[in-house]
Amino acid sequence: MNIFLLFFYGAILPVQSNDTLINVQAIWRHGARDFYYCNWGCDKNNEPDGDSQILTPAGMRQQYVLGKWLRQRYIIDNHLLSPQFNENEIYIESTDYNRTIMSAYSNLQGMYPEGSELPNVTEDKLLPPNSGSKSPSIGNYALPNKIQLIPIHTKEEEQDYALAIYCKTTGSTVKQNKQTELYHTINSANQTQELFQKFNSELGLVGEQQVNDIIELAKWRDTFTCNRYNGDQLPPKLAAKTLFFMDEIALLSFSLRQFQNWEQSKLYSTPYLQQVIENFDNFINGKSKVKYRGSSSHDSTMLGIISGLNLTSAQCQADIYLKKEQSDIFCLTENIEFSSNLIIELYNNTINGLYVRILYNGEYVPVCSKQGTFCQYDKFKSILRQQFVDYEKECNLSKEIQRPVVYKIPLWVILFFVLVLLCTCGIFLLVFKLKQMKDPDVSDSTISQ
Missing domain, CATH: 1.20.5 (Single alpha-helices involved in coiled-coils or other helix-helix interfaces)
Structure with a gap:
């Protein structure tokens, strides 16, 4: 089957019986958290110590439901994974933040709701050596409510390029991006200035308090988003229409901030997409048995990846926002909300070999072209490898902080x-x-x- 037929096949027909799903790599944004910026409804003198942006109960529920969705798709429907947790089949990683680690645990509770039963041993083998220890009345399961614990792997932020996208030049990139013509065009557009005016008026902001920058406005929008997810109040005079327009421009402001051009998109997507190719290749070549890799990350991670996959860009979003004539391209414009997810699936066709499909929030999106949702794996790999950059060099990362070197003495x-x-x-x-x-x-x- 040539590539043209593969596009046609992908656009018209579902996966056929001679296609087998063999490997999956999923990445998601953490669930709903507490506010990040103390700009409304909080006391700057009474902010909690440590990681204040912790996962909330709403965020736990989001990730739990996502985990159940993943279980239905990859355990029940496609039989990719075993019904019970198998340490050889899955690998879960997270950035070293409470909200992402907690999201991973919540997700896995939905994916593997029941743990293993106890072995047939005497009661004393189930207790610690502490005097007076007693076994709880929880039946024949190791933990209450049949909980299954699954290991989650993390790295220090300075060593985490794929998920935390640690890069020493990010600060200068943001500063440069705020000086570009595209940034000033969006910031000074009539609809943007009108939004600033309404927002300042409805919140009663005057003088230096006033917001006149889309990145600053996005920080306020982030606070209101957290409030909406967690049942907290919004400013009483903030109009629903104003909030709607703030939502509409949220992804564009983020793209303009850090992922404004193709070079920046290539840079920040390189570590994770390199990891995707490496993991697929290791599985194909028999070097790894892992069938499912889940990654708990952030909206910045997600935006870098979908930009690197050509699913969105600052330019296409800006054209849509300014109502310019659009070429026939695919362009995501909705913000990457809590628990948004991207899944790259690897299939094997008995006749035509390996190919990939990509889901974003449960819907297939174009891959390798603006129309087809199927792409032969070799072509997918070739396209990505051509856009990979030297991440350590571009981010000014010294060799000393890359990865701990383990010296093996002969x-x-x-x-x-x-x-x-x-x-x-x-x-x-x-x-x-x-x-x-x-x-x-x-x-x-x-x-x-």
């Missing part, structure tokens, strides 16, 4: 040092014995003192 070196140590001890012992033989009264006189 066995012969260890044996050599052990032999030297034994010989040294033997020599000292021999010298001591010879000295005793020459002066037999030394030891007795020492003891009698």
Whole structure:
């Protein structure tokens, strides 16, 4: 089947019986959290210490439901994974933030709701050595409510390029992006200025308090979004229409801030997409048995990836916002809300070989072209590899902080040092014995003192 037919096949027909789903890599934004910016309805002098942007109960529920959706698709419907957790089949990673780690745990509770039963052992083997310990009345399951615990892997932020997109040049990138013609065009557009005016009026902001920048406006919008998800109040005079327009421009402001051009999109998407190709290749070549890899991340991670996959761009969003004539392209414009997710599926066709499909929030999106939702894996890999950049170099990351190097000492070196140590001890012992033989009264006189 040539590529043209593959596009046609992907646009018209569902996956056929001779197609087998063999590997999945999913990435999601964490669930609803507490506010990030203290700009309305909070006390700057009474902010909590530590990670204040913790996952809320609403965020836990979001991720739990997403996990159930993933279970239905990849365990029940497609039989990709075993019904019970199998450590050889899945690998879960997260950025080193409370909200992403908690999101991963919540997600996995939906994906694997029941844990393993206890082995047939005596009661004392189920208790710690503490005196007075008693076994709880929770039946034959290890934990209450049949909970299944699954390991979640993290890295320090400075070493996490794929999910935390740690990069030393991000600050200068944002500063430069706020000086571009495209940024000023959007910021000074009539509909944007009208939005600023309404927002400032409805919130009663005057003087230096007034908002006249779309990135600053996005920070206020983030607070209101958290309030909406967590049942907190909104400004009483903030009109629903104003909030709607703030939602409409949210993704555009984020793209203009950090992912404004193709070079920036390529940069921030490189680490994760490189990881995707590496994981698929390792599975195909038999180097890995992992069938499902889940990654708990942030909206910045997600926007970098969907920009790198050509599913959106600052320019196409700006053209839509300014109501310019559009070419026939696919362009996501809705903001990456809490628990948004992107899934890359790898299939094997018995006749035509490997191909990929991509879902964004549960819907298939174009891959390798503006129309087709199928793409042969070799072509997908070739396209991505052509756009990969040297991330460490572009982000000014020194070799010292990349990844911890584990030095493995050769066995012969260890044996050599052990032999030297034994010989040294033997020599000292021999010298001591010879000295005793020459002066037999030394030891007795020492003891009698």
